[in-house]
Each structure stands twice: as C-alpha cells, then as structure tokens.
Amino acid sequence: MARKITVTFNDGSSHVYENVPENVTPAQVEQKATQQFGKQVVNIDGGRATKTPQAAPTAPEEDAITSGYAMGLKDPITAGAQMLPRGLEMLTSMGGNYPNVVSKFFGSEAARVDQMAQQEEQQYQAARAAQGREGFDAQRMAGNIVNPANLAAGMRGAQLFTKAPAAQAAATGAFAGAMQPVTDTSEESFGEQKAMQAGTGAVLGPAGSLVATGAGRVLSPLVSQAEKTMRALNVPMTPGQMMGRQGKNIEDFAQNLPLVGSFISNARERQLFQFNQGILNNTLRKVQEKLPEDVIGRDAVAYVQRIVGNKYDKVLENVSMTYDKGLSGRIGDVISKSRLTGAADKQKLNDELNKVIYSQVPVDDSIRGTVDGTLFKKIEASLNERISRYRKSTATSDLDIADSLQDALKIWRDELSSQNPKYAQELKRINAAYGDLTVVETAAAAGNATNGVFTPKNYQSAVRQRDQSRRKRSFASGQARGQQVSDAAVDTLGPEGQSIMGGRVVAQAAGIYGAATNPYVAIASVPAVAALYSKTGLKTLEMLSTKRPEIVRRIGEVFKKRAPREGSITAAEVMKEYQRQSSMEGAQ
Numbered sequence: 001m002a003r004k005i006t007v008t009f010n011d012g013s014s015h016v017y018e019n020v021p022e023n024v025t026p027a028q029v030e031q032k033a034t035q036q037f038g039k040q041v042v043n044i045d046g047g048r049a050t051k052t053p054q055a056a057p058t059a060p061e062e063d064a065i066t067s068g069y070a071m072g073l074k075d076p077i078t079a080g081a082q083m084l085p086r087g088l089e090m091l092t093s094m095g096g097n098y099p100n101v102v103s104k105f106f107g108s109e110a111a112r113v114d115q116m117a118q119q120e121e122q123q124y125q126a127a128r129a130a131q132g133r134e135g136f137d138a139q140r141m142a143g144n145i146v147n148p149a150n151l152a153a154g155m156r157g158a159q160l161f162t163k164a165p166a167a168q169a170a171a172t173g174a175f176a177g178a179m180q181p182v183t184d185t186s187e188e189s190f191g192e193q194k195a196m197q198a199g200t201g202a203v204l205g206p207a208g209s210l211v212a213t214g215a216g217r218v219l220s221p222l223v224s225q226a227e228k229t230m231r232a233l234n235v236p237m238t239p240g241q242m243m244g245r246q247g248k249n250i251e252d253f254a255q256n257l258p259l260v261g262s263f264i265s266n267a268r269e270r271q272l273f274q275f276n277q278g279i280l281n282n283t284l285r286k287v288q289e290k291l292p293e294d295v296i297g298r299d300a301v302a303y304v305q306r307i308v309g310n311k312y313d314k315v316l317e318n319v320s321m322t323y324d325k326g327l328s329g330r331i332g333d334v335i336s337k338s339r340l341t342g343a344a345d346k347q348k349l350n351d352e353l354n355k356v357i358y359s360q361v362p363v364d365d366s367i368r369g370t371v372d373g374t375l376f377k378k379i380e381a382s383l384n385e386r387i388s389r390y391r392k393s394t395a396t397s398d399l400d401i402a403d404s405l406q407d408a409l410k411i412w413r414d415e416l417s418s419q420n421p422k423y424a425q426e427l428k429r430i431n432a433a434y435g436d437l438t439v440v441e442t443a444a445a446a447g448n449a450t451n452g453v454f455t456p457k458n459y460q461s462a463v464r465q466r467d468q469s470r471r472k473r474s475f476a477s478g479q480a481r482g483q484q485v486s487d488a489a490v491d492t493l494g495p496e497g498q499s500i501m502g503g504r505v506v507a508q509a510a511g512i513y514g515a516a517t518n519p520y521v522a523i524a525s526v527p528a529v530a531a532l533y534s535k536t537g538l539k540t541l542e543m544l545s546t547k548r549p550e551i552v553r554r555i556g557e558v559f560k561k562r563a564p565r566e567g568s569i570t571a572a573e574v575m576k577e578y579q580r581q582s583s584m585e586g587a588q
Contacts, residue, residue, distance in 0.1 A: 002020060004016060004020065005045065009037065015037065078113075085106040089107045226488035233278025234277075235271060237492065273296050283440060284307060291303060297452035316376065316377055322368070323369045338404040380412065387406055442462035456493050457490060462482075
C-alpha cells in the first residue's frame with residue numbers, strides 16, 4: 001500500500017512525496033531528499049522525529065558520483081529546454097519584429113526555464129559543497145560526454161563530413177559546446193554565452209579528436225600496409241607519424257620551433273638514412289649480403305654495385321651456353337610475334353637483333369657456337385641499353401620494338417639458366433638485385449639527392465622512370481618494381497622538406513601554437529623531446545607500439561574509429577567544465 005510523506009528542510013521549506021511504497025524507510029527518504037534538493041532534512045512525518053538543524057551530512061562517495069553523472073546527462077536536456085522557447089519566440093514574432101501574445105508567452109516560458117536552470121545549478125553546487133566535492137566535476141563531465149544527444153550529434157557530423165575528419169570533429173565539438181545550460185540568463189548575455197560555448201567546442205573538437213586518434217594508434221599500431229612496409233625496412237616511425245596526418249603536420253611544424261625543433265629534425269634525418277639503408281639492404285638480401293651500418297649515400301650505392309657485380313662475375317666465370325639453330329630461331333620468332341605491321345619496321349627490329357646477337361656469336365657452318373660468361377654479359381647489356389632507348393620514344397613502332405627486344409632478352413636469360421641448372425636460382429636472384437639497383441642508382445643520381453642520399457620522392461620518381469612497361473602501365477597500376485615501397489615511404493615519411501603551413505594551421509586549431517612558441521614552454525619541453533626523439537626513445541616507442549595484447553589492440557581500434565565523435569566531445573566538455581569552475585571562482 002502506498003503512502004504520502006512530507007519532508008521538511010532546515011530552511012523551512014518542504015516537499016511532498018506521493019505514492020511512496022510501504023517498504024521504503026525514512027532513512028531512504030531522507031537520503032533521496034538530500035541528494036535531490038541539496039538541503040538538510042529536519043523532519044519526515046510518519047515515522048521520524050524533528051531534529052535540530054546541523055551541518056549537512058556527507059553523502060557516500062558513490063552517491064556523489066551518481067549525482068554528478070546524472071546532472072551531466074541532464075545538462076543537454078536543460079540546454080535544449082532553454083533554447084526551444086527562445087526559438088519559438090523568434091519564430092512567432094518574425095525575428096522579434098512583431099511581438100504578439102504567442103511570442104510573449106514563449107518569452108515568459110524562456111524566462112521560467114532560465115530561472116529553473118539557475119536554481120537547479122545553485123542547488124547542485126550547494127549539494128556538492130556539502131559533500132566536500134568542490135572543484136573539477138569529473139562525474140558531471142563524464143555524464144556530458146556519454147549523453148545520447150551529444151553522441152547523436154557526433155554521428156550526424158560523421159554523416160555530413162564523411163571525407164573531412166577535422167570538420168566532423170569541429171561540428172561535433174560545436175554542438176557539444178552549445179548543449180550546455182546557461183546559468184547567467186540575462187537577455188544580453190544568453191546569445192553571447194551560447195555562441196561562446198559553440199565556438200569553443202568547434203575549436204577544441206579537432207584537438208580532442210587528435211588526442212583520441214593518437215591514443216588509438218598507440219594502442220592499436222600498424223594500421224596501414226604503408227607503415228608495415230616501413231617497419232619491414234627497419235625504419236622507425238616518429239610519434240607524429242604514428243598519430244596520423246594531423247599529428248605529422250604538427251610535428252612538421254614543430255621542427256621549426258626553438259630548442260626542441262633540432263631533436264625532431266635530427267630524428268627525421270636519421271629516419272631518411274635508415275630508409276636508404278633499408279632499400280639497399282633489400283637489394284643485397286637477394287644475394288645474401290648486408291650493408292655495413294656506417295655506410296650511407298654514394299658510398300653505400302657503390303658498395304652495393306660492387307657486391308652485386310662481383311657476385312654476377314663469379315657466376316659467369318662458371319657458366320657457358322651453347323648457341324644453335326633452336327636458340328637462334330626462338331630469338332628470331334620475336335619478329336613474327338611482334339605488333340609491328342610494316343616491312344620497314346620489322347627489318348629495323350631484325351637489324352637490331354643482328355647487331356646485338358647474331359653478329360656477336362661465333363658459329364660454325366651449322367650455326368652452332370659457344371657463348372661464355374663474358375660474351376653473355378656483353379650481349380645482355382647491349383639489349384638493356386637498346387630497350388631503354390626505344391622506351392623513351394613516343395612512336396608506336398619504337399615502343400613495339402622495345403617490347404620485342406624485351407622478349408628477346410628474356411629468351412636469352414632463360415636459355416642460360418636452362419643450360420646451367422646449378423646456377424639457375426642464383427642467376428635469378430642476381431638479376432632481381434640488378435633490377436632493384438637500377439632504381440636505386442636513378443634515385444641517388446637525382447639533382448636534390450645530397451651526397452647520394454635520396455628522399456622518398458626521389459625513389460618514387462626513379463621507380464616510374466625505370467618502369468620498362470609500355471607507356472608506364474606497371475607504374476600506373478601500382479605494379480612497378482619497388483613501387484610498393486616508394487608509395488609507402490611517401491605516404492608515411494612524406495616526400496621531402498614540406499611546407500610547414502599545414503602544421504601551423506593544425507597547431508593553431510589545437511590551441512598549442514602559442515604555448516609551443518613560448519620560450520619557457522620550449523625550455524621545459526627540451527628534456528622530454530630530446531629523450532623521445534633519441535635513438536633509444538624511438539626504439540622504445542617502437543617496441544611499445546608494436547607489442548600489444550589483443551584486447552588492447554581492440555580498444556585502440558575503438559579509439560580511432562570514434563575519435564571524431566567522442567574525442568571532440570571530450571575536449572569540448574573538458575573546456576566547459578574548466579570555464580564553469582573559473583566562473584564560480586570569479587564569483588566568490
């Protein structure tokens with residue numbers, strides 16, 4: 001059976017609870033009333049004697065958490081209740097130009113809601129003070145962050161700006177900022193405060209998203225094939241590169257800051273050296289060799305040329321090839337199988353084969369002869385030279401000749417391997433190493449490759465230049481020799497010295513530009529930056545970021561996926577709570 005209970009507070013006010021179940025005790029009623037109104041209960045009729053007013057009891061820790069969390073969940077509702085009658089007032093009065101009975105009603109409703117919001121805030125803060133929980137309200141902020149209205153705004157922002165994460169974060173932050181009650185409700189300040197709330201959220205949204213994305217990438221690393229490719233080359237990522245595009249932009253800009261910038265630049269320079277060494281070691285790995293640690297630039301290229309050349313010469317000393325009618329016929333077949341249609345073009349191809357092969361091989365009357373390693377290498381080099389020359393032409397017939405000479409070279413190499421099975425695999429590896437080396441040589445010879453140290457952009461350009469396919473079709477489809485590595489390097493490390501404007505803009509949006517350029521902040525940051533960007537620091541970060549239990553990786557994936565929403569909301573809510581506390585301190 002339900003009952004009615006009247007609760008009296010120490011300020012003389014009272015409240016009636018209707019339909020209270022019989023099994024609810026007076027102590028439970030007192031606890032609920034204290035939490036709800038922030039006042040001391042002095043009397044509960046129907047089972048509780050009047051007591052002398054005294055200091056409000058301190059609620060248990062979990063009650064304060066529940067109260068703050070609930071207030072955080074309610075804040076957007078209160079904010080919406082404040083904005084709705086104002087919007088209706090403006091609508092029914094034609095923008096305030098034609099006040100009428102209806103618009104005045106909505107205006108009075110706005111004032112009533114404002115008064116309720118102000119009273120509720122005062123009661124809530126009084127209750128917190130009574131519980132000894134003054135200061136930053138983490139529980140209320142948590143309620144704000146997980147509020148369904150804010151999360152729905154984040155989802156809508158993601159739908160509107162699917163290809164612009166920064167816009168997603170700004171829109172979500174602006175909405176989260178605006179969905180906060182205004183407790184200073186004078187008419188001249190409501191609009192200003194609401195605009196300030198939205199503007200602050202819009203600015204801090206991208207910063208929160210960046211932090212959440214960075215946390216996600218640290219918890220769940222190796223998110224892209226490009227990063228995996230760089231790690232396979234033994235090229236460590238810097239902290240900014242691990243955090244994605246925005247983090248990398250900030251790091252690009254930070255290289256130009258006083259004191260700390262040199263540590264980042266030095267780390268990037270070491271990274272470029274490691275990229276070069278990784279490419280060259282990939283080449284040497286095919287012939288079971290490795291580059292010395294202290295060799296870089298032109299010296300490193302020369303070292304690889306010498307090693308691969310020596311390996312090839314050693315094999316050629318032990319092989320030979322019989323040249324007969326069968327081999328001569330297969331080489332001659334490339335003419336009939338070519339795309340060439342005119343007799344003159346076919347004769348031109350035949351003349352090339354005669355100059356490079358037929359006239360070079362000593363044969364007897366039965367067209368039979370022996371090709372030793374030295375002659376084989378000479379003919380191979382001549383074929384490569386002519387193929388490269390014809391590839392540079394724009395004439396279709398010249399490109400067709402290049403294709404046919406490429407077919408002849410394949411027949412020439414395959415025959416050597418077929419007649420020397422003991423060295424077939426080694427020849428295959430050496431040919432692959434030579435192919436890689438031609439790309440490296442082109443990259444190291446680029447005009448801006450200082451001392452032979454090539455950038456990712458140099459290497460990518462060399463990959464395209466050395467693509468022997470017709471009209472660079474292999475490069476166009478992403479299948480050229482070395483292209484997976486070159487594309488990955490440009491994507492993760494950046495092509496070369498980039499403009500710092502992108503980093504400056506992101507840094508300003510994140511609110512760190514002013515702090516970062518402050519000399520006192522820079523001086524304080526030196527030890528941390530120096531340690532983080534040192535060889536040991538980057539190796540430690542690499543180890544921490546690549547070895548994660550599966551559950552941690554999954555958490556990281558959630559962080560990255562939801563960063564534009566929860567990250568931007570969190571940043572906006574942190575700033576709102578800071579502003580709320582600042583205003584309270586200013587009023588004291």
